[in-house]
Amino acid sequence: MTEQTTGGPGGGVLARAVLAGAGLPIAIGAVGVALVLSWRDDLPARVASHWGIDGTADGFSSVSAVAWLIGGFAAGFAVLGLALVLAVRADATITRVVAATTAGTTAFVTALVVLLTERQRGLGDATGVELPGAVLAGALAAGVVVAVLAAVLVPRWSPGARPLGPLPPGATTAPHLDVGAGERVVWTRSAATGGVPAVVLIADVGVTAAIGIVGRQWWVLGLSVVLALLAAAMFSITVTVDERGLRVRGRFGRPRLHTSLDRIARASTVTVRPVRDFGGWGYRVSAVGPLRGARGYVLRGGEALLVERTDGARTVVTVDDAVTAAALLNALLERRFGGV
Structure with a gap:
């Protein structure tokens, strides 16, 4: 233990x-x-x-x-x-x-x-x-x-609770969103890797499978199947924001990330450059730059939801309409706790 x-x-x-x-x-x-x-x-x-x-x-x-x-x-x-x-x-x-x-x-x-x-x-x-x-x-x-x-x-x-500091460089405050006292609101979007990363993933799986078949190395062929399943699970997600907080689920239900509303301090948006900020695509951790220490799902470059937790940790998810997701999280925080 x-x-x-x-x-x-x-x-x-x-x-x-x-x-x-x-x-x-x-x-x-x-x-x-x-x-x-x-x-x-x-x-x-x-x-x-x-x-x-x-x-x-x-x-x-x-x-x-x-x-x-x-x-x-x-x-x-x-x-x-x-x-x-x-x-x-x-x-x-x-x-x-x-x-x-x-x-x-x-x-x-x-x-x-x-x-x-x-x-x-x-x-x-x-x-x-x-x-x-x-x-x-x-x-x-x-x-x-x-x-x-x-x-x-x-x-x-x-880590315990930490005071909320200024937004990280490049982050933008979400606009105000009004949510009524008894109103139930849910925001959800799907996101997937496309472009060059998707081509590379497909090529890797295909080459691995071809090597296994040509060389009659069936364990290599099995490895290609595992890689295909991992790629499908890791590079296609559904993002949901509601009264339970932020939830991110892979295509098959795993991997899964859930940050409850009481653990969220603030939400905003940030522009992500996958290679420069996170070293690539997928579930990543940033080791350098303004997002150093942040973790999350980086499936493409561009707009991303940035969630700062009460313990100081930060989660990044690249998804379309991230500004609405951030605004809704902040509105739910304000409704439940009286302000962000």
């Missing part, structure tokens, strides 16, 4: 988040490097390090190069984990996701390389080494276990 603290991430809490998001990748990478180097005398001079779509080895490297690959990958993800943990530390949930992602990905890649290298011990020539599905499954299991461990290492905390 994870503990929960209040008042924001203190020194001890932040240290544990850094340990999970950056320390674990370093430790995992160090273990992987040590294992590979300890097998140097038992391995071929050139070990198999890359496999084609048919599962046969088509790339070879020295033992030192394999060790450098493990260490470099781990170091890169450790730096990425450190930067992201420090950037999003105001949000406990996102911090846990960052730690789980960096540590779990490092564990998966390290376990995969180490397990494939271990299979080559005692061989004089690595040309015939194949890529077995059991190794992929074992590496994936290791990644999942470490991701869970990293998430558990990061304590939960409740």
